[in-house]
Amino acid sequence: xxxxxxxxxxxxxxxxxxxxxxxxxxxxxxxxxxxxxxxxxxxxxxxxxxxxxxxxxxxxxxxxxxxxxxxxxxxxxxxxxxxxxxxxxxxxxxxxxxxxxxxxxxxxxxxxxxxxxxxxxxxxxxxxxxxxxxxxxxxxxxxxxxxxxxxxxxxxxxxxxxxxxxxxxxxxxxxxxxxxxxxxxxxxxxxxxxxxxxxxxxxxxxxxxxxxxxxxxxxxxxxxxxxxxxxxxxxxxxxxxxxxxxxxxxxxxxxxxxxxxxxxxxxxxxxxxxxxxxxxxxxxxxxxxxxxxxxxxxxxxxxxxxxxxxxxxxxxxxxxxxxxxxxxxxxxxxxxxxxxxxxxxxxxxxxxxxxxxxxxxxxxxxxxxxxxxxxxxxxxxxxxxxxxxxxxxxxxxxxxxxxxxxxxxxxxxxxxxxxxxxxxxxxxxxxxxxxxxxxxxxxxxxxxxxxxxxxxxxxxxxxxxxxxxxxxxxxxxxxxxxxxxxxxxxxxxxxxxxxxxxxxxxxxxxxxxx
Amino acid sequence: xxxxxxxxxxxxxxxxxxxxxxxxxxxxxxxxxxxxxxxxxxxxxxxxxxxxxxxxxxxxxxxxxxxxxxxxxxxxxxxxxxxxxxxxxxxxxxxxxxxxxxxxxxxxxxxxxxxxxxxxxxxxxxxxxxxxxxxxxxxxxxxxxxxxxxxxxxxxxxxxxxxxxxxxxxxxxxxxxxxxxxxxxxxxxxxxxxxxxxxxxxxxxxxxxxxxxxxxxxxxxxxxxxxxxxxxxxxxxxxxxxxxxxxxxxxxxxxxxxxxxxxxxxxxxxxxxxxxxxxxxxxxxxxxxxxxxxxxxxxxxxxxxxxxxxxxxxxxxxxxxxxxxxxxxxxxxxxxxxxxxxxxxxxxxxxxxxxxxxxxxxxxxxxxxxxxxxxxxxxxxxxxxxxxxxxxxxxxxxxxxxxxxxxxxxxxxx
Numbered sequence: 001x002x003x004x005x006x007x008x009x010x011x012x013x014x015x016x017x018x019x020x021x022x023x024x025x026x027x028x029x030x031x032x033x034x035x036x037x038x039x040x041x042x043x044x045x046x047x048x049x050x051x052x053x054x055x056x057x058x059x060x061x062x063x064x065x066x067x068x069x070x071x072x073x074x075x076x077x078x079x080x081x082x083x084x085x086x087x088x089x090x091x092x093x094x095x096x097x098x099x100x101x102x103x104x105x106x107x108x109x110x111x112x113x114x115x116x117x118x119x120x121x122x123x124x125x126x127x128x129x130x131x132x133x134x135x136x137x138x139x140x141x142x143x144x145x146x147x148x149x150x151x152x153x154x155x156x157x158x159x160x161x162x163x164x165x166x167x168x169x170x171x172x173x174x175x176x177x178x179x180x181x182x183x184x185x186x187x188x189x190x191x192x193x194x195x196x197x198x199x200x201x202x203x204x205x206x207x208x209x210x211x212x213x214x215x216x217x218x219x220x221x222x223x224x225x226x227x228x229x230x231x232x233x234x235x236x237x238x239x240x241x242x243x244x245x246x247x248x249x250x251x252x253x254x255x256x257x258x259x260x261x262x263x264x265x266x267x268x269x270x271x272x273x274x275x276x277x278x279x280x281x282x283x284x285x286x287x288x289x290x291x292x293x294x295x296x297x298x299x300x301x302x303x304x305x306x307x308x309x310x311x312x313x314x315x316x317x318x319x320x321x322x323x324x325x326x327x328x329x330x331x332x333x334x335x336x337x338x339x340x341x342x343x344x345x346x347x348x349x350x351x352x353x354x355x356x357x358x359x360x361x362x363x364x365x366x367x368x369x370x371x372x373x374x375x376x377x378x379x380x381x382x383x384x385x386x387x388x389x390x391x392x393x394x395x396x397x398x399x400x401x402x403x404x405x406x407x408x409x410x411x412x413x414x415x416x417x418x419x420x421x422x423x424x425x426x427x428x429x430x431x432x433x434x435x436x437x438x439x440x441x442x443x444x445x446x447x448x449x450x451x452x453x454x455x456x457x458x459x460x461x462x463x464x465x466x467x468x469x470x471x472x473x474x475x476x477x478x479x480x481x482x483x484x485x486x487x488x489x490x491x492x493x494x495x496x497x498x499x500x501x502x503x504x505x506x507x508x509x510x511x512x513x514x
Numbered sequence: 515x516x517x518x519x520x521x522x523x524x525x526x527x528x529x530x531x532x533x534x535x536x537x538x539x540x541x542x543x544x545x546x547x548x549x550x551x552x553x554x555x556x557x558x559x560x561x562x563x564x565x566x567x568x569x570x571x572x573x574x575x576x577x578x579x580x581x582x583x584x585x586x587x588x589x590x591x592x593x594x595x596x597x598x599x600x601x602x603x604x605x606x607x608x609x610x611x612x613x614x615x616x617x618x619x620x621x622x623x624x625x626x627x628x629x630x631x632x633x634x635x636x637x638x639x640x641x642x643x644x645x646x647x648x649x650x651x652x653x654x655x656x657x658x659x660x661x662x663x664x665x666x667x668x669x670x671x672x673x674x675x676x677x678x679x680x681x682x683x684x685x686x687x688x689x690x691x692x693x694x695x696x697x698x699x700x701x702x703x704x705x706x707x708x709x710x711x712x713x714x715x716x717x718x719x720x721x722x723x724x725x726x727x728x729x730x731x732x733x734x735x736x737x738x739x740x741x742x743x744x745x746x747x748x749x750x751x752x753x754x755x756x757x758x759x760x761x762x763x764x765x766x767x768x769x770x771x772x773x774x775x776x777x778x779x780x781x782x783x784x785x786x787x788x789x790x791x792x793x794x795x796x797x798x799x800x801x802x803x804x805x806x807x808x809x810x811x812x813x814x815x816x817x818x819x820x821x822x823x824x825x826x827x828x829x830x831x832x833x834x835x836x837x838x839x840x841x842x843x844x845x846x847x848x849x850x851x852x853x854x855x856x857x858x859x860x861x862x863x864x865x866x867x868x869x870x871x872x873x874x875x876x877x878x879x880x881x882x883x884x885x886x887x888x889x890x891x892x893x894x895x896x897x898x899x900x901x902x903x904x905x906x907x908x909x910x911x912x913x914x915x916x917x918x919x920x921x922x923x924x925x926x927x928x
Contacts (some may be wrong), residue, residue, distance in 0.1 A: 310816070333815070334816040337816045350810060351810050354803075354874065356807055356875065357803065361800075361803075361804075365811075368797040368801070369797070372797050375796050375797050376797070377795050377800060
């Protein structure tokens with residue numbers, strides 16, 4: 001088979017971070033090529049370079065496509081040559097019909113008037129190719145995610161795709177839909193379409209991929225040929241196999257009494273009433289203990305935390321939360337805070353901060369009672385509190401009257417932490433506390449977490465970065481598909497064990513019947 | 515995705531240093547005050563001094579009182595991230611209700627006033643209920659309210675004007691606070707100023723208010739200093755307070771040479787102070803800003819966002835009712851047309867005062883100054899004899915200019 005695509009020594013830097021460091025990728029015509037790597041390894045960045053989202057000139061290295069050098073200045077350039085990318089978050093307009101979506105921006109028309117007959121007829125042909133039994137006029141929001149994924153593929157086919165890039169295509173899909181999608185990929189391959197597939201799910205990768213390229217920390221680690229046999233152990237090792245250096249502050253913890261216990265927690269999806277998002281999850285945290293929750297994106301970690309924190313997510317929530325052995329009412333955010341539970345959200349910009357307001361404003365907003373009497377704010381007291389936290393957490397800013405929008409990611413995260421520390425929590429749930437911040441700020445945040453544990457608080461830490469969990473936690477729960485599938489002590493835990501717990505579980509779910 | 519975040523987050527602003535930078539970063543506040551002064555001087559000149567004649571100053575305050583009263587509530591509604599299009603209609607409806615109760619059914623005035631305020635609260639709460647708990651956009655709910663209450667006024671008044679009101683009701687809008695000082699003192703002062711008569715109470719109130727403005731300013735400044743907060747440069751601080759204090763004394767002097775302090779001014783002044791205090795210095799006020807600034811973050815911070823939205827609209831209803839009573843009392847009759855399109859003036863005042871359409875930004879003082887800026891424009895152009903056609907166009911352009919100025923400023927900063 002000839003080589004369709006070769007990316008040579010691609011380097012892409014963002015200010016302060018090297019996202020891709022001399023990455024090589026070689027894709028043969030007519031194969032399914034899987035790219036594996038941890039969250040943040042650089043897979044999506046590489047695909048954005050390939051599809052022209054990052055235009056030529058914004059990266060170093062060269063791309064040779066179909067025997068000719070490719071210099072894409074935008075998505076339209078790459079699409080013109082048959083490279084179509086389907087992103088993880090689907091880019092369909094829910095209010096429009098399937099046909100309208102497929103030909104969006106590429107309408108079948110003459111002089112601006114749409115030829116509906118041709119549009120619908122072509123759509124029917126395309127839908128038949130992807131095996132979707134829906135009328136072209138069906139609205140996209142009335143079909144499920146799995147079918148929407150097929151509409152995306154039909155849309156790609158309408159553009160005469162030669163190289164189809166799928167970014168975690170099955171992440172949001174149910175088991176049945178996933179299998180159908182994989183079958184379709186094999187069918188497309190038979191018709192000569194080349195596929196690049198980004199996936200965490202090694203079971204699927206093994207099922208369909210001809211070649212696997214593993215990327216870690218922005219570098220190509222290995223390229224594995226399926227013909228020579230794919231071993232999941234090897235892939236997992238290549239994905240996570242980095243040395244742990246001194247990236248975590250020293251700690252010596254003696255967990256004490258049981259602090260919080262969550263038992264038989266079940267949550268249903270807020271919109272799709274038939275989808276269970278959290279399945280019978282039980283976990284606990286002791287005083288002075290840091291407990292981690294590992295799992296892939298979309299495994300239900302955030303949903304678990306948010307449903308506990310004042311039912312901020314989901315419906316038909318059942319299960320009990322106990323603090324110090326007694327069941328407590330956490331049915332509203334206010335009650336949860338009063339009980340001593342705080343939750344630091346994953347997305348600090350849209351869920352954590354009022355960006356247009358000052359550090360002072362944001363520090364006290366979750367506990368205004370603490371700086372007021374009889375409903376009247378004591379603004380001097382407020383300033384004092386904000387100053388104290390600025391000092392204690394090392395928030396680098398000229399004054400607490402600075403708007404938070406002007407702070408760096410690490411400092412914003414510290415303001416969010418300040419806000420929750422000021423509510424004096426017993427249990428602090430941290431959701432991706434170090435996402436998108438630099439190494440130095442990460443270290444400082446780890447130090448803050450250690451301090452909290454040393455003062456006898458319980459910390460639950462959700463993270464996609466496994467080294468972080470291994471470096472910080474006393475115990476780690478592993479979450480997959482909405483269930484807690486394993487629990488490892490710090491001594492037992494390793495990246496390989498966590499990964500294989502996730503992978504094995506996935507294996508059973510997807511291929512247990514085979 | 516994660517890496518891209520670093521790109522934008524690395525900006526670190528420094529505290530502005532120097533006069534020019536200070537002025538630039540506070541252009542909005544100074545700009546509004548400056549605009550008001552410029553507009554007043556302009557009309558004072560082109561109307562040959564009519565604008566600031568005692569009788570016209572009194573008139574200006576009376577004419578705009580109901581807009582100011584509603585702007586207080588509207589500011590809170592807009593800061594919370596909503597809008598209320600129904601206030602003009604609600605105001606008209608409450609005026610009609612008061613007229614029917616007093617004129618047609620001889621209900622005692624005091625009882626009518628209480629009943630009308632309660633009715634306003636219920637109307638606001640009814641609209642707030644759908645907005646807060648059913649998440650129906652406030653634009654739609656209050657657009658419906660605008661039509662419904664316009665219709666209800668017509669129905670209630672049977673298409674007729676109802677009036678006149680008894681004297682004790684009229685004083686709400688057209689009454690003046692009697693001078694408590696001996697009239698001899700007033701006459702003596704009048705001799706000094708070369709005026710016909712001076713209301714000593716009004717004059718002294720003006721001086722006292724100016725003193726309080728200075729005192730509060732100084733106290734705040736001292737406290738800020740204590741906490742190491744860099745405030746505005748001393749010269750700016752003095753100049754700003756001096757201008758405001760001088761303006762207050764000047765206006766009060768003008769009032770004192772006419773008929774003294776209008777009752778409405780007292781109502782308006784007290785309400786403004788209360789609402790400025792609520793928005794700046796209370797827990798509930800702070801929460802409204804959080805709600806408008808980032809509703810999701812506010813909710814996850816334990817703030818009961820639904821209840822807060824509900825209360826903002828209930829409060830708006832009460833203030834619209836108060837404005838309706840003042841308006842009816844001023845016209846001495848209730849007409850089916852009362853308050854027509856007035857919601858737009860109120861909303862414009864709040865935006866001119868620096869509030870943001872997306873919520874979370876805006877001040878009471880800004881809204882009040884914005885209302886008076888519109889009022890002076892209206893009044894000045896009317897004195898000049900400019901037709902209503904041009905008036906509308908000019909007002910529209912002023913609103914647009916104010917908002918463009920805001921957006922431009924923000925882009926330059928951000």
